[in-house]
Amino acid sequence: MTACKQVDLKTLARELLATGKVEVFIGYQVATQPLMAAPLIIHTALGASHAQQASNPDAERDLARKVDALIFDDRCEMNLVNYLHKFKDRKVAIVVKGCDSRSVVGLLQEKQVDRKKLIIIGAPCRGIIDRRQAGSEIYTACRECPVHNPVIADYVIGAPVPQPETPELSPEVEALRKLPAEQRWERFHKEMSKCILCYACRNLCPACYCKTCFADASKPKWVGRTDDPSDAMMFHLQRLMHLGGRCTGCGACVRGCPMQVDLRLYNDHLRSHVKQEYGFMAGMDEVAQPPLAMYGTDDCNEFIR
Amino acid sequence: MNEQHSEWQPRILAFLCNWCSYAGADLAGVSRLQYPPNVRIVRVPCSGRVNPGYILKALQEGVDGVLVSGCHPGDCHYLTGNYHARRKFRLLKELLDFVGVEDGRVQFAWVSAAEGAKFAQVMAEVTEKVRALGPNRRLAKKIGNPKSQ
Amino acid sequence: MTREIRIIPLTEMPAFVGALMQGRKVLAPTRNDDGLCVFAWLTAPEQADWTCEIPRVPPKQALLPRTEVLFRYHREKGKETVSPPPPPEPQVVLGLHPCDVQAIKVFDTVFSAEPSPDQPYLERRAMTTLIGRGFSEDGPSTPERLRRPSPLVFCRELGIDPMDNRDCDAFLVPLAASRMALEIMTDKGTALKPAYERFPPAVAEDRAAIAEARKLSQARITPPLDMAAIQRNLETIFNSDLWNRIHEPCVGCGACAFLCPTCHCFDIQEETQGLDGARVRVWDTCQFDLFTRHASGHNPRTSQKERSRQRIMHKFSYGVGRFHIPFCVGCGRCIAACPAHNDVRQILKEIHDLPRKS
Ligand code: SF4
Ligand code: SF4
Ligand code: SF4
Ligand code: SF4
Ligand code: SF4
Ligand code: FES
Numbered sequence: 001m002t003a004c005k006q007v008d009l010k011t012l013a014r015e016l017l018a019t020g021k022v023e024v025f026i027g028y029q030v031a032t033q034p035l036m037a038a039p040l041i042i043h044t045a046l047g048a049s050h051a052q053q054a055s056n057p058d059a060e061r062d063l064a065r066k067v068d069a070l071i072f073d074d075r076c077e078m079n080l081v082n083y084l085h086k087f088k089d090r091k092v093a094i095v096v097k098g099c100d101s102r103s104v105v106g107l108l109q110e111k112q113v114d115r116k117k118l119i120i121i122g123a124p125c126r127g128i129i130d131r132r133q134a135g136s137e138i139y140t141a142c143r144e145c146p147v148h149n150p151v152i153a154d155y156v157i158g159a160p161v162p163q164p165e166t167p168e169l170s171p172e173v174e175a176l177r178k179l180p181a182e183q184r185w186e187r188f189h190k191e192m193s194k195c196i197l198c199y200a201c202r203n204l205c206p207a208c209y210c211k212t213c214f215a216d217a218s219k220p221k222w223v224g225r226t227d228d229p230s231d232a233m234m235f236h237l238q239r240l241m242h243l244g245g246r247c248t249g250c251g252a253c254v255r256g257c258p259m260q261v262d263l264r265l266y267n268d269h270l271r272s273h274v275k276q277e278y279g280f281m282a283g284m285d286e287v288a289q290p291p292l293a294m295y296g297t298d299d300c301n302e303f304i305r
Numbered sequence: 306m307n308e309q310h311s312e313w314q315p316r317i318l319a320f321l322c323n324w325c326s327y328a329g330a331d332l333a334g335v336s337r338l339q340y341p342p343n344v345r346i347v348r349v350p351c352s353g354r355v356n357p358g359y360i361l362k363a364l365q366e367g368v369d370g371v372l373v374s375g376c377h378p379g380d381c382h383y384l385t386g387n388y389h390a391r392r393k394f395r396l397l398k399e400l401l402d403f404v405g406v407e408d409g410r411v412q413f414a415w416v417s418a419a420e421g422a423k424f425a426q427v428m429a430e431v432t433e434k435v436r437a438l439g440p441n442r443r444l445a446k447k448i449g450n451p452k453s454q
Numbered sequence: 455m456t457r458e459i460r461i462i463p464l465t466e467m468p469a470f471v472g473a474l475m476q477g478r479k480v481l482a483p484t485r486n487d488d489g490l491c492v493f494a495w496l497t498a499p500e501q502a503d504w505t506c507e508i509p510r511v512p513p514k515q516a517l518l519p520r521t522e523v524l525f526r527y528h529r530e531k532g533k534e535t536v537s538p539p540p541p542p543e544p545q546v547v548l549g550l551h552p553c554d555v556q557a558i559k560v561f562d563t564v565f566s567a568e569p570s571p572d573q574p575y576l577e578r579r580a581m582t583t584l585i586g587r588g589f590s591e592d593g594p595s596t597p598e599r600l601r602r603p604s605p606l607v608f609c610r611e612l613g614i615d616p617m618d619n620r621d622c623d624a625f626l627v628p629l630a631a632s633r634m635a636l637e638i639m640t641d642k643g644t645a646l647k648p649a650y651e652r653f654p655p656a657v658a659e660d661r662a663a664i665a666e667a668r669k670l671s672q673a674r675i676t677p678p679l680d681m682a683a684i685q686r687n688l689e690t691i692f693n694s695d696l697w698n699r700i701h702e703p704c705v706g707c708g709a710c711a712f713l714c715p716t717c718h719c720f721d722i723q724e725e726t727q728g729l730d731g732a733r734v735r736v737w738d739t740c741q742f743d744l745f746t747r748h749a750s751g752h753n754p755r756t757s758q759k760e761r762s763r764q765r766i767m768h769k770f771s772y773g774v775g776r777f778h779i780p781f782c783v784g785c786g787r788c789i790a791a792c793p794a795h796n797d798v799r800q801i802l803k804e805i806h807d808l809p810r811k812s
Contacts, residue, residue: 031795033606038795039703078794082705177403185405185443190487196511196520199742200707200793214358216744222358224725225736226521230365230446237400241357244396256793258510258709260488266404273399292396295388297378303398304391305414305427367727448521448734449727 009157012121013067013093017044022093022119026083028076029069035131037075039083042066072157077128077139079103079252081206084113093119095157097128099141101150102248102283103206108152109286110246112209122153124161132260141251141264144170151284173268187265188233194259195232197225201253201263202239207246207282214238240266245274245292248283315369315435317344319428320355324382325417326374332421333428340428343435344372351375353386357397360411364444370435374414374427387415406443409434456619456637457644459656459664464504464632466653472499473649474546478583481516482548483509493547502548504634507604508785512715513554516547517561517578522735524574524722529729542578546646549587549626552618553609553783557715558584559621563777564718574735583642586622590667606786608799613678614783617671627664635664680806681770681780687808688771692763696808700801701762703794704741710788710796711739711765716781719745740764766801 009027016022022044029040042063072095080094081103096104104120107113125148127138144167149160167174176184199215202208215223215235222238224231247267254264274280277300278291321327327348333340349355352375360371373394381387394413401411412434414427462470474480480496483506491506493513523539550558565575609616619625623643627635636650656664691697711717721738724731738745741761747753755761773781782798789797 032797032800033789033795036795038797041702083702086702181402181405181407183405184403188404189443194486194488196708196712196737198708198712200705200709203705203707204793216742218744218747221723222362224446224448225721225723225738226448226725226734227519227736228446228448228521230444230448233404233444234361234365237361237404238358240400241393241397244400256705256707258713258791258793260490266400269403270396270400273396277395292392295385295392297388299388299391300395301378301391303395303413305412305430446725446727448523449725449732450730 006159007155007157009070009072009095009121010067012155012157013042013070014064016093016119017042017063017067020044022091024087024090024092025067025094026080026087026092027070027095027121028072028078028080029066030071031075035075035129037071037073037077039078039080040066040069041083042070072123074125074127074129074138076123076125077131077255079204079206079250081107082204082252084118084206085209088113089117091117091119093121095121095123096150096153097123097125098147098150099125099145099248099250100206101152102147103250104283105152105286106207106246106248106283107209109283109288109290119155120150120153122150122156124149124156124158126161128255139251139255140170140172141249141254145249147284152286169272170264170268173265173272176265177269189229191261191263191265192229192232192236194261195229195236195257196259197223197232197235198258200256200258201261204252204256205243205247206250206252207243207248208239214242236263236266240270243267244270245278245280245290246282247271313440315343315432315440316367317370317372317432317435318363318368319344319346319372319374319431320349320352320359321346322352322375322382322387323348323350325376325380326414326424328418329374329416329420329424332418333424336421338421338425340425341432343432344428351381351383351386352390353381353383355390357393360397361444364406364410364441365446367441367445369438369441370409370431371411372414372427372431373412374416377415377417380417407438409438410441410444456639458638459661460636460638460650460653461629461656461660462634462636462650462653464634467502467504467634468499470499470636470649470653471496471502471548474548474585474646475499476649477544479543479545480548481513481545504549506549508551508553508607508787508790510713510787510791512557512713512785512787513547513550514557514561514715514718516545516582517558517575518718518720518737520737522574524733524735526730526732528731542581544581544583545578546583546585548585550584550622551609551785552586552588552616553607553614553785554715555584555586555618555621556609556614556783557785560716560773560777560779560781560783561718563779567777583623583646584621585643585646586619586625588619588625588627588667588671589616590628590671604786604790606789607784608786609784610675611679611799612681612780612782612784613675615671615675617668627667629660629663635660637664679802681774684802684806685771685774687805688767691805691808692767696804697759697763700766700796700804701757701759704758704762704792704796705794706741706743706758706761707793708737708739708741709791709793711741712737713787713791714782715785715787716769716783721745740768766798766805769798770802770805 025042028037031038079100127142130137130139146166148163223235280291355373375387416424482502484494484501485503491509492511493509527536565572623640625637719738720735746755769781
């Protein structure tokens with residue numbers, strides 16, 4: 001972790017917004033439904049300069065109210081890094097958990113964000129409560145997360161948390177790997193049959209930022225929109241390919257899917273392949289070259305005639 | 306070969322690099338080498354030009370097998386196209402294996418312009434392997450023509 | 455008007471559902487392998503699940519399938535043959551919440567609107583029998599799981615009564631002692647007689663219990679949202695900054711619209727394979743950039759701001775203006791499904807509370 005100044009979230013947000021160090025603050029607030037947090041995007045008074053804002057008590061009150069609504073706890077499941085694409089040319093501060101911080105690193109690596117305009121507020125995190133389970137279980141992605149403390153941050157809210165041992169590969173993926181192809185296919189078919197092609201997974205993924213995604217291409221059309229599972233397969237297989245060596249395993253896609261499609265299995269499988277084959281973990285080092293943008297003359301050739 | 310497939314002929318799509326495998330096919334033809342007629346060829350400028358999406362799309366459209374063939378490592382006309390392709394295809398293969406698409410639906414080869422005989426042999430092998438797998442039912446889309454399955 | 459009432463013990467529901475399935479497709483709330491409630495076509499009567507809250511997937515697929523083949527074609531030697539799809543089969547939608555029934559009224563209104571009533575829809579609709587299902591928190595011995603649909607539901611604020619059986623062909627009311635009352639209201643309902651005739655008619659006591667539950671449920675419909683004020687406000691805020699705030703958290707996915715029982719937008723696409731093909735209708739949504747992209751490449755809705763605005767405007771202003779019926783029934787599905795936790799209730803409240811322009 002870099003520059004770990006431990007601070008209070010609200011105090012920091014207030015200061016950053018008041019001094020004009022940032023124009024947009026991206027954090028969390030309590031959602032309208034139990035056990036959940038929603039994104040909270042705070043602007044300095046819309047379009048106005050600081051001088052104007054100071055003279056506008058309404059805007060000031062509004063700002064103060066929003067800053068007061070900021071939270072960080074084990075409900076904050078969204079990966080907010082995705083919103084950086086919305087505010088590309090602005091000075092932004094963003095709250096990131098350990099996993100989310102890797103998404104920021106990924107975007108720095110791919111030159112999608114300007115580090116100079118970005119203030120990263122790291123939030124050490126013990127895991128997010130899985131709201132699909134009754135009780136206090138944390139998400140699988142959290143249980144298997146190797147970076148409970150942010151890998152990059154300008155400020156840190158809260159003390160670092162202990163990093164538990166995590167398995168090299170998710171036990172569920174490992175078990176699936178051992179099944180015969182027939183059964184792996186059945187599982188894939190089942191997951192894909194649930195998908196309604198709403199694209200929430202893609203739209204939530206910080207690494208999916210293409211101006212025109214292949215799935216939205218219409219001249220010609222690459223992905224159909226029918227309920228033939230083959231269409232969902234085409235979408236997901238291609239997206240998985242695009243995320244090879246780039247997916248950080250943040251789990252945003254899985255948590256956001258309204259149909260509970262378990263994309264994690266497939267992301268995890270490829271992530272572990274990339275790690276094993278090229279020793280690469282996405283989102284850990286902002287100057288590293290992503291493995292799928294490189295090659296080795298001694299790469300595996302066995303599968304080629 | 307499976308009994309029920311005895312009438313059935315696999316349809317195979319081959320993406321061949323213009324600088325090597327395509328010329329290899331030419332040489333096989335000029336040398337009057339026999340190879341199975343199940344293969345339809347798409348000429349591409351380099352194996353690195355083959356977007357994995359093309360391979361998936363071909364399977365979705367109902368071909369029974371896909372072959373991508375390019376220049377031997379080190380011989381790519383564009384120097385590194387096939388090296389990049391190799392990583393991509395490895396990833397694709399990992400993915401297809403894991404989701405349970407039969408091994409052999411998608412195959413890769415390096416065939417140079419001088420290897421007419423190898424070209425014919427690769428075509429025969431690929432065709433036999435796909436024939437043994439039977440028709441592609443997994444990734445093929447059914448809605449356009451439900452009869453086709 | 456209710457023509458007759460039968461009493462079915464919960465343990466006998468599979469038998470009833472099984473009888474419905476004779477010669478009909480039945481769409482009902484079920485739990486999938488993940489435990490998620492969805493409306494799905496039954497393959498066995500036991501799949502119908504009476505403990506489901508508002509199912510994540512609405513029943514609209516019965517009338518507007520996610521994929522509908524409009525016709526098929528085949529080309530050969532310059533000759534083209536076109537074949538229509540098979541005619542729709544008789545079907546039952548079972549366990550509809552009154553809000554979902556209201557949503558079907560929205561569908562009926564839109565798809566039968568002149569000058570271009572939608573034939574495939576109307577044909578399918580004519581073959582459809584609706585069996586609703588009431589909810590009531592009142593009544594001391596109502597089985598716990600059959601009481602309240604979900605904390606996200608706000609149908610009452612829109613004036614919809616979760617015990618309302620109008621517009622259904624038949625209607626189920628949960629009763630004490632793990633029983634369901636089946637009310638029959640229309641000819642289509644009476645046509646189900648072979649499925650229900652073996653169950654005993656309601657006695658006076660049951661009728662009184664049902665009437666009491668209705669009365670209590672109606673008493674809870676206060677105070678409804680002032681939809682007129684909302685619509686009035688919407689007319690004046692097309693260019694308001696409010697939309698900036700509303701759209702910012704939205705990621706522009708299709709979850710809210712695809713899972714909304716009233717959202718009815720579709721795209722028409724070609725699905726071809728070799729010489730065969732089908733023209734299909736598939737769900738589409740105003741939340742997608744592609745929805746309004748012209749062939750020229752120009753897109754009149756350039757950002758999520760316009761798209762988010764369109765969703766709210768269409769539901770609460772355009773729909774009301776043209777058809778006098780809001781395109782939202784307060785089922786809360788979009789709130790549950792939205793990955794960004796956007797809440798239409800909150801948006802409505804903000805619009806409602808906007809300061810009056812003088
Ligand atoms: S694919 Fe999913 S897990 Fe991977 S980076 Fe994107 S949102 Fe995160
Ligand atoms: S799926 Fe691929 S094309 Fe689409 S946004 Fe993600 S990376 Fe870009
Ligand atoms: S979020 Fe879920 S349902 Fe939507 S496209 Fe992704 S996998 Fe499919
Ligand atoms: S907009 Fe939301 S609450 Fe209203 S009907 Fe649609 S899904 Fe239900
Ligand atoms: S579900 Fe939520 S994020 Fe997706 S389009 Fe609707 S409001 Fe936006
Ligand atoms: S030119 Fe043949 S593979 Fe690149």
